[in-house]
Amino acid sequence: MNRLSVVSNDRVDSVTQKLMKEFSQRIIANPPGVCPIDMQLAFLKVCHAQTCGKCAPCREGLGILEDLLESVLDNTATMETLDLIEHTATNIKNSADCAIGFESARMVLLGFEGFKEDYISHVRDHRCTGTFEQPIPCVTLCPANVDIPGYIALAGAGRCDDAVRLIRKDNPFPTACAFICEHPCEARCRRHMIDDAVNIRGIKRYAVDKAPAGQVPVPACAASTGKKVAIVGGGPSGLTAAYFLQLMGHQTTIFEEKQQLGGMLRYGIPNYRFPRERLQEDIDAILSTGVETKMGVNIGTEEIEALNKEYDAVYIAIGAHTDNKLGLEGEDSENVISAVEMLRRIGDGEYPDFTGKRVIVVGGGNVAMDCARTAVRANAKTVSIVYRRRQDDMTALPAEIEGAIAEGIELVTLKAPLRVEKDAEGKVAALWVQPQIIGPVKGGRPAPRKAQKTEERLECDIILVAIGQAIVSEPFEKAGISTKRGRILANEAGALNRVGMYAGGDCVTGPATVIKAIAAGKVAAANIDEYLGYRHMMSVDVSIPEPLLNDKVPCGRVNLAEKESWARRDNFEGIEYSMSDEEAVQEASRCLRCDRHGCGTLRGGRQEQW
Secondary structure, three states: OOHHHHHHHHHHHHHHHHHHHHHHHHHHOOOOOOOHHHHHHHHHHHHHHOOOOOOHHHHHHHHHHHHHHHHHHOOOOOHHHHHHHHHHHHHHHHHOOOHHHHHHHHHHHHHHHHOHHHHHHHHHHOOOOOOOOOOOHHHHHOOOOOOHHHHHHHHHOOOHHHHHHHHHOOOOOHHHHHHHOOOHHHOOOHHHHOOOOOOHHHHHHHHHHHOOHHHOOOOOOOOOOOOEEEEEOOOHHHHHHHHHHHHOOOEEEEEEOOOOOOOHHHHOOOOOOOOHHHHHHHHHHHHOOOOEEEEOOOOOHHHHHHHHHHOOEEEEOOOOOEEOOOOOEOOOOEOEEEHHHHHHHHHOOOOOOOOOOEEEEEOOOHHHHHHHHHHHHOOOOEEEEEEOOOHHHOOOOHHHHHHHHHOOOEEEEOEEEEEEEEOOOOEEEEEEEEEEEEEEEEOOEEEEEEOOOOOEEEEOOEEEEOOOEEOOOHHHHHOOOOEEOOEEOOOOOOEOOOOOEEEOOHHHHOOOOHHHHHHHHHHHHHHHHHHOOOOOOOOOOOOOOOOOOOOOOOOOOOOOOEOOHHHHOOOOOOOEOOOOHHHHHHHHHOOOOOOOOOOOOOOOOOOOOO
């Protein structure tokens, strides 16, 4: 081979790699609402192009499958065609020689089962069951449907107070979400097609730092309706429902068991991630609407009945504030501490002192990371996180895992807790674990199983258990409210099996994200408003800047910086820095403004009912 052909091949390989990368970016940026069969056909064609062509199932079969899916999309298929698709894919899956043919056919079968109603709709009605409104990806993927392109444009124009007002139209916790939201909105940001997703949370953080929520006035409340609504629980879901109902003119009263409002925002997230004074900005703004509060009130079965009689509607948002047990021998040993209990005490200002102690945290979620990083700040000698799966399988955000490692925390993975060893005084001496081997995928993650290795003894002084939270549902069951597996059973509107009673947030879904709890409160407020005989309109008089025309030039993403690990690991002060003016303007300019270009308009508009 001469030098000229080598150079030519290198050039072809380089271009091919670039095309594959850009194709992958387009897959990532696939917006919601696209016809699933059309998308499945595109994937199938890519897989077919990768086959070697040596075996008939791949060479011929995948081409036949493509033709069959094409017939569904061009309205020439019959119900018999659907049977043929399933039969053909099954044969390819069972007879293909390599993984390409097997996986391609399996993918078709998986989609055929999951999108069955779409296939039938194409055949019978000659249309897709999906929406053709071309929803804006970031807005659609935000559980609260916040107008993200709008507030990004406002922040980029230096109008941060208006950005906060626009966020509040759908979410009364702009500060909380600016600090700790898991930003699902970024997952399919169309900017992925060019380089990387817009730093949506970072821009929101910039906006609330420039225009603190406590200094941006809330909208005026509508005229009083004379209706009263009881809110059981002062966490993000309950406070959200109270905020919107109060703006609608209904008098709301929050009944909270603890002495301070905020729920898991206060009692589940350490100060270094979300400073308490910043949480108070959101809470003060919500209370400024006229929401009444009754603190230190424990709602039992009798109280539920009394609220149902005294108030026109009741919204239950008690969250998930009890801990799950390991169920291990020796778990009752002294210094086996519930993560929920430790974080709850920290929420009231009671910080632990682990000076000189060896701490083990059991779990792999964000709460486990919070506990481990808290233990470091409580002067622990060593901190280890024990998890029965791999690091890649942890449910914690990658940034939280990276932050924990940077602060000197060790990840002890593929170790399943067996029992707790205690000393003569009944205190923790060690955690015994069984090594695991990772196995086949189950439920979306590779499942671990017992490895043929001997048990291991991990010496420690303190064990923090962070394996999930549970819901106190018994009082509500006794009051005749339906529950399922310990969760309160509500329909999509949040309504319970008792007239005038609603529920939402973690007590319905199980432990979830803050933005999902906020969304549940927003939905409940709208449905309670209709139940009370009204249909209030939520609007905001904010004009959105026109889109820029230079947003298509590839540009790196601005990420938020953190304090160096040595400067943050011995205190509970905030660790994350906000964007500078220059960074915020540049990052906002990367937004492709899908609200004006490439997608349909926001459903309902910015000044109509949500």
